[in-house]
Amino acid sequence: MADTLTVHRAGLATVQDLGRFGRSRYGLPVNGALDQHSARVANVLCGNDEGAPLIEITALDFSCTPSTDVLMAVTGAPADLTVDGVARPQWEPVSVRSGQTIRITGIRVGIRVYLAVLGSVDAPWLQGSCAPDTILGFGRALRDGDEVGLRTHCPPIDHPHFRIPLFRLHAPVRRFHAAWTIDVTDGPDRTEFGDTAERLFRSPYTVSPQSNHIGLRLRGDVPRRVATGEVLSRGVPVGAVEVPAGDELLVLHRGRGVTAGYPVLAVVTATGLSALGQAGPGQAVRFRHRTIAEAVTAYRSQRNAVNALKARVRSAFEALRIPVPLSP
Amino acid sequence: MPETGGMPETDSGVVIVDCGDSAVMARAMGSDAEHNWRLVHTLADAIDSVRLDGVHGIVPTYDALLVEFDCAGTDQHTVRRVLRHEADRLGKGPLHTATARHFVVPVVYGGEHGPDLPVVAEQLGITEQEVVELHSGSDLTVRCLGAPAGAPMMDGPAFPGPVPRLASPRTRVLPGSIAVAGRQAVICPMPSPGGWPLLGRTPLRVLDFAADPMTPYRPGDTFRFQPITPDQWDDHAGLSLAVSHG
Structure with missing residues (x-):
């Protein structure tokens, strides 16, 4: 046996x-x-x-x-x-x-x-x-x-x-915190959000109970897309921060569908994604802006x-x- | 020199932008959609065959190629350099074309299998029969494999206009459902939520879990939908889409 x-x-x-x-x-x-x-x-x-x-x-x-x-x-x-x-x-x-x-x-x-x-x-x-x-x-x-x-x-x-x-x-x-600080870099479509893009860093968001391995929904003062027009479906990276509709941010996690048609405002870093994997419903998430070089350094040091x-x-x-x- | 988002195009009309610390995207900026599509898929094949250390995912779609990697195992600059090199190389010669296969897919249109057929007909200002005839009347080209579960994303049929998405998406769409939206058409391989109007459903099994990859079709392949009656469902039920080509 x-x-x-x-x-x-x-x-x-x-x-x-x-x-x-x-x-x-x-x-x-x-x-x-x-x-x-x-x-x-x-x-x-x-x-x-x-x-x-x-x-x-x-x-x-x-x-x-x-x-x-x-x-x-x-x-x-x-x-x-x-x-x-x-x-x-x-x-x-x-x-x-x-x-x-x-x-x-x-x-x-x-x-x-x-x-x-x-x-x-x-x-x-x-x-x-x-x-x-x-x-x-x-x-x-x-x-x-x-x-x-x-x-x-x-x-x-x-x-x-x-x-x-x-x-x-x-x-x-x-390290575990009641309020998470999650690192992000600029997304490829940041300019589509005009001046409202800065809102991402201004105040904290709250993790909604509808969050899972596909994506986390976050409530708070969300940026608004100012550009118009359809976005053709294309590959989206794990960590993409999107604003599909309403008053929620959507942060895609490892179970995300590989293609989507929403503009990507920011992308959570590799270390940020692991931390976000611990954020539970009701917890506060604050985003912190990082350059790609800083993000890579942080991840390499973790590895x-x-x-x-x-x-x-x-x-x-x-x-x-x-x-x-x-x-x- | 490190590059940031929105850099100048290469000779081949490809722009490479950062998508976080672990991905970059190559976008074909040409005015010919067909050429852009061919370019990003050929570029995807080239990146695949280079087998670059640390690269673990590529997603070619219509005019873009996402390349995902482990940024502890490689970096932006290396991936960008290889992408640029391959894009420039491809820009000089004719683009390779893989041999397309043709799949014939039986579909029960309307009724419980295609609950949105009436509303799509109304939105397009044509009859339900005309929607079916247009949808099944020409070969549709698979452009990419997308969400969910490697769904074949096709150029839609020659409808008189784009098809609006559902105001309120369904929480569960049955596997084999045949859907359209905008100027696109798709088969949903697995049960999943969906906001595209449903025209019908195929009794065929779309994915083959024992095969690698599980998707029998590739970008460039063509699908022809063939209307069947509800009582012909059982003749096809559970058969694999993989054997329906030829």
């Missing part, structure tokens, strides 16, 4: 990865973890490939039990993480014994938590990725009682009695921090003789 993770309480959880790359030419959005940074770090902390399948938990409580000893890492929004009732840290590897219960409750400030397991989990596959695509009706949304296949196990490695932390890996922890963590994990795992899984 293969080893599994038995899900007791699924809430809103899916098996996820970094996305379905290279298929936008065929009309498929990239999808994948909305907070890419937290997802990458969770995998790296387990010695996995950054893009290995992991569990994305949105807003609601989650619990599960592995049928074998595992090493896991939980990142993303602050939450209460316990193993058999004992509080354990996020953003560090945590050893879990066969039969113990992992609980993630009280997700706060952000809305997405990532749970990765050393060796990763089994996942359905479509066009090179397990990322759910709601338009295709593809993906694995977990339900109470589900069993998720585990690809490998990991002997227990923390002290059985004293709970001395074995790991101090100093993962690059995302470099993950790469540096990778090296620390490798050394720690070698010292503790933890078998690192081979990339699939």
